[in-house]
Structures are given as structure tokens and as C-alpha cells.
Amino acid sequence: MRVLGIETSCDETGVALYDSERGLLADALFSQIDLHRIYGGVVPELASRDHVKRLVPLMREVFERAGLQPGEVDGVAYTAGPGLVGALLVGGACARALAFAWDVPALGVHHMEGHLLAPMLEEAPPQFPFVALLVSGGHTQLVRVDGIGEYQLLGESLDDAAGEAFDKTAKLMGLPYPGGPEIARLAESGTPGAFVFPRPMTDRPGLEFSFSGLKTSVLNAWQQCSSAGEVSAQVQADLALGFETAVVETLTIKCRRALKQTGLKRLVIAGGVSANQRLRSSLEKMTAGLKGEVFYARPAFCTDNGAMIAYAGCQRLLAGQQDVSGIEARARWPM
Ligand code: KG4
Numbered sequence: 528m529r530v531l532g533i534e535t536s537c538d539e540t541g542v543a544l545y546d547s548e549r550g551l552l553a554d555a556l557f558s559q560i561d562l563h564r565i566y567g568g569v570v571p572e573l574a575s576r577d578h579v580k581r582l583v584p585l586m587r588e589v590f591e592r593a594g595l596q597p598g599e600v601d602g603v604a605y606t607a608g609p610g611l612v613g614a615l616l617v618g619g620a621c622a623r624a625l626a627f628a629w630d631v632p633a634l635g636v637h638h639m640e641g642h643l644l645a646p647m648l649e650e651a652p653p654q655f656p657f658v659a660l661l662v663s664g665g666h667t668q669l670v671r672v673d674g675i676g677e678y679q680l681l682g683e684s685l686d687d688a689a690g691e692a693f694d695k696t697a698k699l700m701g702l703p704y705p706g707g708p709e710i711a712r713l714a715e716s717g718t719p720g721a722f723v724f725p726r727p728m729t730d731r732p733g734l735e736f737s738f739s740g741l742k743t744s745v746l747n748a749w750q751q752c753s754s755a756g757e758v759s760a761q762v763q764a765d766l767a768l769g770f771e772t773a774v775v776e777t778l779t780i781k782c783r784r785a786l787k788q789t790g791l792k793r794l795v796i797a798g799g800v801s802a803n804q805r806l807r808s809s810l811e812k813m814t815a816g817l818k819g820e821v822f823y824a825r826p827a828f829c830t831d832n833g834a835m836i837a838y839a840g841c842q843r844l845l846a847g848q849q850d851v852s853g854i855e856a857r858a859r860w861p862m
């Protein structure tokens with residue numbers, strides 16, 4: 528089965544072709560980051576308008592690169608949520624119209640299921656069952672995964688998502704959007720131990736997270752340094768490292784707990800924050816200690832992309848699922 532996947536939930540337009548026999552045939556992405564950067568975050572109306580502009584050229588590109596004629600597919604999958612509704616409607620309307628014209632099924636896919644399954648596109652994919660840590664701009668969740676569609680939520684953030692904490696902390700330090708890669712880059716020249724921030728909710732049992740207090744701790748430290756006139760590039764790097772270390776250690780402690788609780792050995796990390804090198808190394812060390820293994824996607828498939836939607840859609844279409852009604856677009860949608 529060959530599926531066209533369309534992702535437009537936020538600020539990246541992603542299009543890809545996945546074939547259940549041959550794997551990923553082609554994928555193309557346009558990132559709107561430069562468009563939103565001056566506003567310090569994503570402007571929904573601008574995002575929707577830009578998706579309208581980018582979709583058709585990206586689609587031409589993937590069919591051309593795959594050596595296929597437009598329409599040589601067995602289904603069209605699109606991100607139906609969670610995300611910005613206007614942006615989702617662009618991808619959904621496009622997918623539905625194409626599916627109608629080509630007389631193939633269309634299917635709305637859950638964005639976080641896309642992220643969760645993205646490591647399946649790599650050379651040595653994880654086998655079911657596994658524990659997944661989903662860490663994106665909107666979500667921080669630990670999920671037990673027994674198969675496609677068999678997801679059990681083990682714990683999630685009670686307030687900010689991990690990526691959101693990176694973005695907000697970067698903003699208060701005067702760094703551009705998106706903050707995750709900026710903080711990671713700065714942290715490389717930070718002094719270990721110069722700032723030590725709390726590891727929220729690790730001193731009590733459970734798999735819940737809370738990141739909003741951590742951001743406030745960084746804000747307090749930043750304001751103290753500013754009023755003392757001490758905000759040098761080195762202090763900024765030290766703060767970035769202190770913050771990143773606190774997030775990474777917190778996530779590592781909870782992942783270890785989730786593996787112990789479920790008795791599983793395989794851990795998958797997915798979503799934008801799973802591109803973070805310090806997080807990957809920390810989880811590799813932790814899982815090795817448990818004689819387990821950690822899996823993640825290549826950096827380009829950690830953040831939003833069309834390939835993960837094409838893959839997830841293909842699995843669901845193969846299982847006989849398809850949309851029954853009109854275009855789906857949900858701002859919030861539990862997985
Ligand atoms: O999955 P994603 O592309 O979009 C959502 O579904 O939200 O995740 C975007 C998030 C942003 O918050 C961004 O700052 C964060 O992922 N991110 C990172 C890194 N790369 C992206 N956070 C930490 N380290 C990174 N290297």
C-alpha cells in the first residue's frame with residue numbers, strides 16, 4: 528500500500544510518500560520558523576496562510592522524487608489534530624479533495640501517534656511492546672505501547688510540556704524561537720554545576736511531570752543576575768546548561784521509573800525534544816544500566832514532518848480504517 532502523508536498542525540508543512548513494501552519513498556518539508564521568529568512564537572493565521580502556499584509545490588516535489596505520477600497512491604493521510612485548527616484545516620481540506628479526485632480513502636491521523644511511530648522509519652525499529660516518552664512543544668507523556676493503536680497513558684505533564692518549557696525559558700533569556708535548539712547550543716559552553724535547578728516531582732512516586740516551576744526558577748536566577756549586572760554570555764550559557772540538565776535528569780528519572788513499573792526493556796523517545804543530544808545520551812546510559820535499549824528517529828523526524836503521518840496513516844489504512852465523515856480538525860484530542 529502506498530500512502531501520501533500531509534502534516535500541517537503547526538509551523539511546518541510536511542509531505543511524504545510511504546510504501547508498505549518499499550518503505551519511505553520521498554519526503555519534503557517547509558519550515559515556517561523564519562516567518563514567526565520576529566513574533567517570538569507561532570502566529571496561527573500566518574501559519575495557515577503559508578501552508579496554503581507550500582502544499583502543492585511540496586506535493587509535486589515528492590511525487591517527482593519518488594518517480595510517480597500525482598495520484599499513484601492507495602490512500603491519503605493527514606494530521607487531524609491536536610494542533611492549530613486553521614492550519615489543520617488546510618492539510619485536511621487538501622487531503623480530502625485529493626482523495627476524492629483520486630478515488631482513494633482519506634484518513635485523519637493523530638499528530639502524537641505520528642511522532643510515536645516515527646522511530647519505525649529507521650533501520651533498526653523497536654519491536655512492540657515498549658514504553659514511549661513523547662516530548663514535543665505541546666505534550667510530555669509516558670505511554671505504554673503494545674501495538675498500533677494500543678496505547679496506555681502512564682503519566683503526563685500537569686502544566687507546561689517539556690518543549691514549551693525550553694521555548695519559554697529561552698524567551699525569558701532573550702533567545703529566539705524555537706528555544707530548544709538555542710538552549711542546547713548555548714549549554715555546550717556552560718559550566719557544569721554553576722546553576723542547579725530543581726528536578727520537579729521526582730521526590731514523590733508517580734509518572735506525572737511539571738515544568739512550569741522550573742521556568743520560574745530560571746527566571747528568578749536570570750533576574751538576580753540582571754539586577755547585579757552579571758548577565759555575561761557565560762552566565763547565559765551556565766543558566767542554559769543548568770536548565771537543560773534539570774529537564775534531562777527529570778525525564779530520565781521518570782523514564783527509568785516507567786520501565787521498572789511496566790517491566791519493559793525498550794524505550795522510545797519521540798517529538799521535537801527527542802532531538803536533544805543530552806537527553807539521548809542520558810537515556811542511553813540509563814537504559815544500558817537496566818540492560819535495555821533506547822530508540823529514536825533521525826533529528827529531522829523528531830520534529831514535525833510528513834513521513835511520520837504517511838507511516839501512521841499507512842498502518843491504519845492497512846488495518847481497514849478510514850474516515851467516515853468530513854474533514855477532521857481538532858485543537859485538542861487525547862490519543
Ligand atoms: O514535535 P515538535 O516539532 O512540534 C510539536 O508537536 O510541538 O516539537 C517542537 C518542540 C519545540 O518546543 C522545540 O523547542 C523543541 O521541540 N526542540 C528541542 C530541540 N529541538 C526541538 N528541544 C530541546 N532540544 C532540541 N535539540
Ligand code: ZN
Nearest residue numbers: 642663830831
Ligand atoms: Zn509535533
